[in-house]
Amino acid sequence: MPAFRQVGEKQLPNPVLCMAWSPKRDLIALANTAGELLLHRLASFQRVWSLPPTERTGKEITALAWRPDGKTLAFSLGDTKQIVLCGVEKAEILHVFPVQSAVTCMHWMEVVDESSSLSSFYSSEDESKLFLPKIPTLPKSYSTTSKIFSEEKSDEILNLLGDARLNVLVLGGDSGFVELYAYGMYKIAAVDGVTGTCRNLCLSSDLRSLSVIAEVRSADNNPEICYIQLDTGLLSDCLPEVTRMALKFTFISTLLQYLHLSLTCMCEAWEDILMQMDLRLTKFVQEKNTSTQVQDEFLELLLWGQSSPELQALLMNQLTVKGLKKLGQSIESSYSSIQKLVISHLQSGSEALLYHLSEVRGMSLWRQKFEPLGLDSAAIEGAITAVGSFSLKANELLQVIDKSMKNFKAFFRWLYVAMLRMCDEHVPPELNKMTQKDIAFVADFLSEHFSENEELFDRKGKYFNVERVGQYLKDEDEDLMSPPNTKGNQWLKFLEESSHLKESPLLFPSYPQKSLHFVKRMMEGVIQHCLQKPAEVIGKSVKQAAFVPLYTVPESSENTPRLFELPSLWNDKKAKMHNVVFCMPEVSPSKFYLLRKETHSNSQTPLSVVSFNLTHQLEDPEDDNAADQPGYVYSCLDARFYDDDILTVVLQACEEQSGWRGLAQLPLSSSLSCGTDFSWQPDIRLDQQSSTIPCQTLFPGTQWRELENMKAQFVAVNGIRKVACVLSSNVRHIRVFEMDVEDEEDEGLESLNASADQDGLEPSGPRRGPAEENPETDGESKGGRGGALQKTEEHLESEEALKVP
Known part of the structure; x- marks a missing residue:
């Protein structure tokens, strides 16, 4: 019983x-x-x-x-x-x-x-796997990353979706x-x-x-x-369309989360540079009692090989030869991490977003099936354009990182040799030679990172612009303080002179004055608007x-x-x-x-x-x-x-x-x-x-x-x-x-x-x-x-x- x-x-x-x-x-x-x-x-x-x-x-x-x-x-x-x-x-x-x-x-x-x-839709495999590489897992070393994106053996998005x-x-x-x-x-x-x-x-x-x-x-x-x-009843009557739309939009929502976490990892990697450079150089600027600028102190050392007692005290007491070498390695490692995150994560995530949004645009053009659910092809076009602008800004950041790494390496190499000479230590022959290009890199570094821009002076307790990559990662609405120099760019010149291509919808706008964070927020807003419209239309039908x-x-x-x-x-x-x-x-x-x-x-x-x-x-x-x-x-x-x-x-x-x-x-x-x-x-x-x-x-x-x-x-x-x-x-x-x-x-x-x-x-x-x-x-x-x-x-x-x- x-x-x-x-x-x-x-x-x-x-x-x-x-x-x-x-x-x-x-x-x-x-x-x-x-x-x-x-x-x-x-x-x-x-x-x-x-x-x-x-x-x-x-x-x-x-x-x-x-x-x-x-x-x-x-x-x-x-x-x-x-x-x-x-x-x-x-x-x-x-x-x-x-x-x-x-x-x-x-x-x-x-x-x-x-x-x-x-039944056939559920049993078929996701076609995006045939065209898109698997999204790389996020590094586990950063505290803010979600575990779902940092597990090496997991298929991230499918773990969130469960069964199709x-x-x-x-x-x-x-x-x-x-x-x-x-x-x-x-x-x-x-x-x-x-x-x-x-x-x-x-x-x-x-x-x-x-x-x-x-x-x-x-x-x-x-x-x-x-x-x-x-x-x-609208959900029931349009069940195949609702399922396809929901599956695509869930992929898109997950990719937005992935891009957000990737950018968060980049900001944490950037914090390593800030902590290393700001503490030492800010202290030097605060403690020096001469009227000369930081830029002038380093330029004098670069041109004449002589430094003021204050600069020499900073280099020998604050930094030290060993500390400078360690600092250079740390900064180079942070740059490499940011560069890898842009290439592996931001670009791959943007490509996957463009793929899924393009498929949703194709769905929206089938008006008989998807228009009753609120799919708006114009809104989806705007979302695709916003993702394209984000990809352009990520590529722009890559170019800035590449240039900054060259300048940083030249600067630290030159400063390392100068400090060895101050200590009367032997300078290796391979480091003793500086070409005119190396000197130009050092001069660029000094002019860009130790400028007398008053906006930089008191805004956040900083006395100088540490370097150009950080401005792209700041979550602020201000324009870039050092936008990229586009003089001599033949493509941009051609676009400006072309009346047909200048406002063409086929070209993604680049927003040269805005940061990566700003463009990302703009992209998220456009995509969220695109995602919310079907919810409003379906909700009103209930x-x-x-x-x-x-x-x-x-x-x-x-x-x-x-x-x-x-x-x-x-x-x-x-x-x-x-x-x-x-x-x-x-x-x-x-x-x-x-x-x-x-x-x-x-x-x-x-x-x-x-x-x-x-x-x-x-x-x-x-x-x-x-x-x-x-x-x-x-x-x-x-x-x-x-x-x-x-x-x-x-x-x-x-x-x-x-x-x-x-x-x-x-x-x-x-x-x-x-x-x-x-x-x-x-x-x-x-x-x-x-x-x-x-x-x-x-x-x-x-x-x-x-x-x-x-x-x-x-x-x-x-x-x-x-x-x-x-x-x-x-x-x-x-x-x-x-x-x-x-x-x-x-x-x-x-x-x-x-x-x-x-x-x-x-x-x-x-x-x-x-x-x-x-x-x-x-x-x-x-x-x-x-x-x-x-x-x-x-x-x-x-x-x-x-x-x-």
Whole structure:
């Protein structure tokens, strides 16, 4: 006979805010009030890892959801209004993006394509692999790089996308905030028209409709719980086009993140040069008491081979021969790092961006298919132009780096020889020769880097322009202080003189006065505008198909954690129905209600509502003496769909019956068709017409067990993995169960089954009501693995204080 077997129990140090089972593995994710994301394994509820809060993200977790393949977790942060995608294998933050409103609930589902129109598309390989080289991994030595782009064995973008099959992350928040993200990254719809605060939501697997549970203010300013169905038919009707567009735009979003991190690495490499040069030369300028400029001091040494006492003191005491050699090597290494990042990362990322944007432009020209989704070919043309300008600016930076490296090498080589002569040391013959070109390089270096430009004097405490590469990496709106000299450039001269090519859309503008950071920000703005337009168009197509006010929020529940509170939503893929489970304790405490609505919003099938009576639930209907036994009245504390036909509920007996609490499986298959008889009146709240709702009585049989020594309140289940997790009302005490356990399949259970009571497995015969249980044996008979696990909460708490770091 199937039963529930307790496999773990734990008293957690911090209250739990939300919990969710993995759709693929025996893992459960928990978020607590300390801002931690915890992953536990089913076996003995062992912790796999914990992700502590960071300054970069935040610590107020408000909701979480699993990607359908079980490889990525999404969680929202209320204090920073961000969504974080976290890798499950190594607890790595893969992607972070901001949202406009604090998120209160989320749902991540995979689209089911029944027409098989996408089967060939899903099975085909990404063609970009045939034309584009694999994007190089970012160097691990820089602190700000994301791990997803620095793993040598990972395919970066595919790790973020997961399976090519379309999946959608739905976010709900305050003030009617509802947004849909393809692959959890690209926003495909920003929905308007929803009122109130979203408490729960569920997108149908066929993309036909989106169900939302919202808390709104009624005319008399009382909070009401309402069910809203939104028609998302455009997504369903254009599923192949939406999938192609979303896949391309997700690639583009990921490449933008890659370019941003590459530029961040370049800035960190540049900081090495700044620290090495600024400290020494600035100190020299501050301490020297002569009226001559730094440039004049070095020029005198270059021309006459003589230096002032101040310059000699700087060179011999501050720098030293050994220090100068080390400084030159450090600066050359930083230059090489920046050069490599430009060539390997910025250029390859720009090429990949141009490729994907060009494909999107081709899609936009197929107006019949993609124009209804908001693809604008003019906006995409602008994005392609912006990427081209970024590539030109990166090439310009390469030329500046090349020239600066020549000047730096000549300068350090000359200064090294001069210092050796000051020390009367032997100068190697290969260093002793300086050509006229070398002298010109040194003179260029001195004139460029030690100019008397007043703008450089006090702006950031700098007394000189260290070198020209840094101005390209500054995240500022000012123009370049030393733009490249374009005199004698035959191509630019030809463009200026050509009236046809001067304003030609075929040529990318170069923005010679702007920095690389400025052009990158401009490119990101143009591409984001290009990406947002489809989300606006699709969002405006979403219309409200149904609005059902359910009941008013009882005052007693205002302090209840809303993340767990009923109603709960379930998407029945087979029947194509949205199911809503809720309770109305103010109207009928011993009942819970099931509302069913077809996912196809244009369906003529009426709304289905049925109530379930929880009185006398735990008596055996086949028992002849049932009529002589006292009746029991139960209320439903929490309910979650185990699968399409079974509901897992946490039950509580009335106070007169000692507050008994239990976990039960309720079969709904025979009762789902009864609610169609209900004649719903749209203008009246559902709790005001509850007397006309059809009522059913359910018998769980042996599919229940008592939850002793625990004030159970909430439950999370996964019918695919056949597991359940029960949480106490103080949201710190947890018990984990394996459901539908068969005696003969349970390996190693024979020794424990000598006593059925000892393992918590129920006998196959009729079960007594809770008031008839023997209080002396209760603690050992149904505790899950006997009395060994039946510890007091104080004992468990003291043990966990030693285990939890």
